[in-house]
Amino acid sequence: MTESALPWQNRVSLQYGTFIDDLRLYIRGGTGGMGYPRLGGEGGRGGDVYFVAQERTTLKSVKNRYPQKRIVAGTGANSSVRALKGEKGKDCEVHVPPGISILDDDGKQIGEVNAAGERFLAARGGLGGSLATNFLPSKGQKRILHLDLKLIADVGLVGFPNAGKSSLLSKISHAKPEIANYAFTTIQPQLGKIMYADYKQILVADLPGLIEGAHANKGMGHKFLKHVERTKHLLLVVDISGFQLSTKTRFRTAFETILLLTKELEQYKEELLTKPALLAINKMDLPCAKDNLNELMKQLLNPQDSLHLLQEEVIPENTLKFRDIIPISTYTGEGIEELKACVRKSLDEEAEQKNAEYRKKKLLLLQTSEQKHRG
Template sequence: MVLLKDVLFASFRKNPRKYLRGKFLDSLRLSVKGGHGGNGLPKYGGVGGQGGAVYFVAKEGKSLTDVVCKHSSKRIVAGNGEESSKDRILGRRGLDQRVEVPVGIRVFEDDGTLIDELNEADKSCLAAGGGSGGCSGNSFIGKTGQSRTLRLDLKLIADIGLVGFPNAGKSTLVKALSNASPKIASYPFTTIRPQLGTIEYEDYRQITIADLPGLIEGAHANFGMGHTFLKHVERTRLLLIIVDVFGFQLSQSHRKRNCLENIYALNKELELYDRTLLEKSCILLVNKMDREGAVEEICKYDKYFNDLQDGLKYCPEELIPNQLLNIDQVIPISAKSRIEVNKVKQAVRQTLDEKALQQLREDENDSERHDELRARINERGPKVV
């Protein structure tokens, strides 16, 4: 009878994986509950089994879409503990639920309290604990498991974050640099979800780059893609700022800004969202240099690219930032014609290597200071009371 029912209603069931195919999720709300503890057995002093727990485990290659496909109800419940009996005095523990999530997940309470960050593969987080089993201390009555509503928030982890206004050529550049295949068109907002690409070198070195949705003014206040875009910049080590040499105009109701003004506009948005982003290393790319009139256009502003402070006199008052980007290098390119693309590949590698070397030296200095302090403490000997 059960088999007949399954056959009759199989065609009416929705396939969540097909429904969600190709959809990018970077935030997910889940209801999790630990298992109920098993009851004890007063006659024999038996102890009920502990309720199972719900864990989140970070795994490479996983996505939040996979989580929804496996748990379409968005409700995850661990197994209940076994009740004590004369045949088994100590009840078995309930079955744990281990939910595999992508690396880079932050786990929040429903009220916004941060519980944990899973930034490394195989790192786990207790989402909901199981209830204790019944024993003499609780009148042999098993306790209910922990129940809570949690929000999983994903921030992509990449070496490089590509920052620019719509139609600046970000997706074209990522395709030229890496093995990614983003959607490319000659109109703004082609990229509507982040994509990761990998830059590969002849010596097998690999660097990841995130192609992120185009930024618009007001993104810091969550306009446009807003925080959906900016939160993915936080975990990158290097910013690639890309601007159209001919400037950008969002719509007819907006004033067209030249490439220099666009740099300040991007600077301002990053600052208003999180000022620490401006402390990251940054390479400026001036794109579409293969087009007619590009050389004449860049000559108007190129002397200010390496000295943004001097160029502030040409910056509209509303775009003047309190802190300027830390631009290490300026490279005029054509992503479409692949002009200077190899130069960009070498520049990002050199910058990341220098940053890694600097961090290594700082760590070594900290270690030396720690050893020196420990030696001084040992020289003083034990404190006499």
């Protein structure tokens, strides 16, 4: 495939370069202070390094603050005649955006900070010198860590490129994402808020389009599938007229795109299919839309009848169960209010269910502790 055939490929790497969602850092706790042999004094402990989640921070600002990507906490004070017990070295608090996974250099997750104010101890300072160590201080803990940003949104828009995800976000929120008639217009996640009349707000993430093979990191694969992991609900957006990435790839009907999206999610992480999901069928203003919709609804109701007609490569092991299926057009506004109501209903139901579970658990705990008391 020549580059000119896919001009967006160049755009992607160029523009993607300014957005950081993964940062590798060298972290070291402070060295302890020297002990004082003659008087038995103990040096101060080295400072610790913490990651602290804070709103309105980005990984880019972390990088700007520490251009060397080295973060070292303060050294503990030496023990002296005036202060036999040396003071602790200064802690270093690195402000990071909420929704960060912390990984070690092998890619294993060792922690996360999700809400503003949450802290993670990234490296401990070394102990000060004391009698036990011949008054020699220890070095602080040293590690290479990755900060991995995941978006936390109530609803994530999931679909193939050009399905109209960004158009939908701009219709239901004040966000102004870029919209264009080519694949991969959106190259970084965008957030928008749906505001309801009773002031309830729902955060929606517009994600870049997925393509076949995204689970194997094709396209922008993993960078974006990981954002899907953190959204509470999925809103699949499909183009009723189907999808074709380029003349070299196969045309996929709307039904096939739903299966393929399911398969990508499933192959990346099976649990993604357990998230509550809604389906928006977009571009209902197109002339072929009504007929295609009838066909699609039949296929969705009785998938078994049509699966044998399809190639195996598009068929997932499991299916997504949609709480609602809403035909929409971001051009005419058809179905948009209904979609907003369905999103709201789905999130409210989920919250109610979580509350009920919580109440049940609490009751159970109370009962067991009462029984213990009596016993």
